[in-house]
Amino acid sequence: MKIVCESYEYEKDMQDLVNLFYPEGAPFSIHHKDSTLGSTITSTIIINDGLNEKEYVKFFTLPNGLTPLREKSFKKGAFKNHLYQVLSAIAKKTLPWGSLTGIRPCKMMREMVERGEIKEHIVPEVLMKEFFVDEKKAKLVFEIMKNQKCIIKNDKLVDLFINIPICPTRCNYCSFISNELCSVADKVDLYLDCLLKELRAVKELIAEKSYIIRTIYIGGGTPTVLTVRQLEKLLAEINYPVSEFTVECGRADTITREKLEILKKYNVNRISINPQTFCESTLKRIGRKQTNKQIFDAYMLAMEYDFIVNMDMIAGLPGEKLGIFKRSINTLLELSPQNITVHTLSIKNGALLKEDTSQVFGRDVPKMVDYAEEILQENGYKPYYIYRQKHQIGGLENVGYFRDGHVCIFNIDSMEDVSSVIGVGAGAISKRVFNLENRLEREPNCKFINDYIARIDEMVAKKIKFFS
Ligand SMILES: C[S@@+](CC[C@H](N)C(=O)[O-])C[C@H]1O[C@@H](n2cnc3c(N)ncnc32)[C@H](O)[C@@H]1O
Ligand code: SF4
Numbered sequence: 001m002k003i004v005c006e007s008y009e010y011e012k013d014m015q016d017l018v019n020l021f022y023p024e025g026a027p028f029s030i031h032h033k034d035s036t037l038g039s040t041i042t043s044t045i046i047i048n049d050g051l052n053e054k055e056y057v058k059f060f061t062l063p064n065g066l067t068p069l070r071e072k073s074f075k076k077g078a079f080k081n082h083l084y085q086v087l088s089a090i091a092k093k094t095l096p097w098g099s100l101t102g103i104r105p106c107k108m109m110r111e112m113v114e115r116g117e118i119k120e121h122i123v124p125e126v127l128m129k130e131f132f133v134d135e136k137k138a139k140l141v142f143e144i145m146k147n148q149k150c151i152i153k154n155d156k157l158v159d160l161f162i163n164i165p166i167c168p169t170r171c172n173y174c175s176f177i178s179n180e181l182c183s184v185a186d187k188v189d190l191y192l193d194c195l196l197k198e199l200r201a202v203k204e205l206i207a208e209k210s211y212i213i214r215t216i217y218i219g220g221g222t223p224t225v226l227t228v229r230q231l232e233k234l235l236a237e238i239n240y241p242v243s244e245f246t247v248e249c250g251r252a253d254t255i256t257r258e259k260l261e262i263l264k265k266y267n268v269n270r271i272s273i274n275p276q277t278f279c280e281s282t283l284k285r286i287g288r289k290q291t292n293k294q295i296f297d298a299y300m301l302a303m304e305y306d307f308i309v310n311m312d313m314i315a316g317l318p319g320e321k322l323g324i325f326k327r328s329i330n331t332l333l334e335l336s337p338q339n340i341t342v343h344t345l346s347i348k349n350g351a352l353l354k355e356d357t358s359q360v361f362g363r364d365v366p367k368m369v370d371y372a373e374e375i376l377q378e379n380g381y382k383p384y385y386i387y388r389q390k391h392q393i394g395g396l397e398n399v400g401y402f403r404d405g406h407v408c409i410f411n412i413d414s415m416e417d418v419s420s421v422i423g424v425g426a427g428a429i430s431k432r433v434f435n436l437e438n439r440l441e442r443e444p445n446c447k448f449i450n451d452y453i454a455r456i457d458e459m460v461a462k463k464i465k466f467f468s
Contacts, residue, residue, distance in 0.1 A: 003023060003031070004029070004030070013080065018102050021093070030046070031077065033046070034075065034079060038063065038064045039061050039064070039114065040057075042057065043058045043126050044062065049289070058082045081131070095395050096136075097134075100133060104416065106144050106416060107375075109123045109141055110416070118159075140373070144384060144386050144399075148416065152418075153419075154436055155434065156211055157420075158206075158420040159414065160422050161410075162216075162238075162425050163423070166178060166180075173317065175351040177350075181225055192233055194452060199424055200237070204421075215246070215408075216244070216245045216246070217246045220250065223250075228259055235263070238266070243432035244269065246269075247272075255294075261305070272309065272310040275313065281319070288349075288350070296335075309337045309338060309339070310340070310408065312341045313332065313372070315372065315396075316361075316362065316393045317344065326371055327370075329372050339401065339408060340400075342373075344365060345365070352461065368393050373399070381402065384401065424445075429445070430466055430467070431443075
């Protein structure tokens with residue numbers, strides 16, 4: 001059942017919290033009421049299971065001098081804390097992230113430190129005491145904040161993101177908007193022409209507004225699904241002097257020597273080769289058409305060309321228990337890429353897997369995530385960025401790790417919302433950060449390739465207006 005909040009503006013966040021306790025829906029109705037008298041806020045939660053109704057009341061004191069926006073945010077936090085305590089007692093369980101439902105826990109704490117509300121060294125304590133976050137996660141946030149010291153807040157520094165929402169085939173857990181190559185093969189060249197049009201307009205914009213590109217990220221989808229000729233056509237258009245240029249190759253079955261040579265020629269210095277798992281029967285089960293041999297071969301090639309490599313893994317893939325996951329992480333450690341990102345499976349609408357989750361062993365997933373964190377840290381990796389998604393098993397998170405100083409600045413910038421992003425291509429979202437005003441605006445391009453191609457002139461005009 002859904003929660004009903006009399007102050008409707010809090011309903012979505014309150015519902016997110018209910019979903020974390022009851023992913024299949026709460027077995028009772030929940031009604032939330034609130035009132036404010038002077039500085040006293042009253043929060044009332046009414047739980048009705050069809051037979052009995054119970055009321056839980058809690059009072060909060062509103063701090064002095066808050067702006068209307070901060071007041072709303074204070075109330076939202078207070079009501080979520082109240083709901084967390086009520087549901088935790090009823091369900092007899094705690095959540096790893098306590099009452100936090102947002103996708104960026106580090107950003108939230110960094111902003112509290114920047115506003116002078118707390119000192120950085122008490123971040124773990126605040127997370128545990130005020131938001132009921134468990135100790136491990138609270139310490140993880142603190143550790144990540146320490147590893148994000150490369151953040152630069154400067155409105156002239158921007159990141160460039162280019163999206164290639166095309167994949168060789170579709171993996172059944174994936175909820176990203178991406179097209180199988182066979183369904184768009186006849187449009188890829190046209191799509192590239194549109195990308196080039198947008199990129200040329202962006203180049204003029206950058207010159208005119210004196211922006212400085214700090215990092216470039218070509219993501220997807222699977223950018224290396226493009227042919228050598230197509231990749232070269234795209235890369236030849238992108239010639240900014242950056243120290244971080246990433247291409248998300250992702251699927252090992254799309255990586256060839258010729259493609260890596262082209263990436264190298266155009267100064268790409270980071271790529272990702274994503275196993276997700278080293279269990280081949282899981283790979284078949286999730287419809288990910290790549291083999292371990294392809295991953296190892298692609299990795300060896302990447303080493304030859306001196307790329308910094310990231311590898312993505314997913315905890316909670318169907319059919320995988322703790323032992324299989326541990327073996328995959330151990331194999332990864334033998335390869336020793338500079339970056340490792342450990343995701344927790346999120347079962348979202350839009351994924352083929354959504355229909356059948358009978359093989360997902362949810363109970364093992366927190367242990368998988370803990371194992372990865374412990375063994376990676378033991379082996380010299382440090383966590384440097386984090387984000388949470390809706391519908392992640394156990395309300396867990398995704399964490400990026402690095403070794404030997406190789407953080408990916410683009411990942412930090414985009415997850416922490418600290419830098420503007422010029423997003424190019426179908427499904428790309430541009431972000432404009434106004435540091436002085438602590439404000440952020442977003443401007444999405446059309447999600448689908450066909451619409452993007454049909455409306456390219458509009459996309460270009462919108463982008464120029466957005467950054468002007
Ligand atoms: C945008 S995807 C693209 C990467 C590339 N196409 C690939 O598959 O290797 C980035 C990462 O998100 C993760 N991911 C995708 N779907 C997910 C899901 N449903 N739950 C958790 N992680 C997911 C995977 O680890 C994937 O590598
Ligand atoms: S996980 Fe990667 S390769 Fe698989 S469908 Fe999603 S974006 Fe494409």
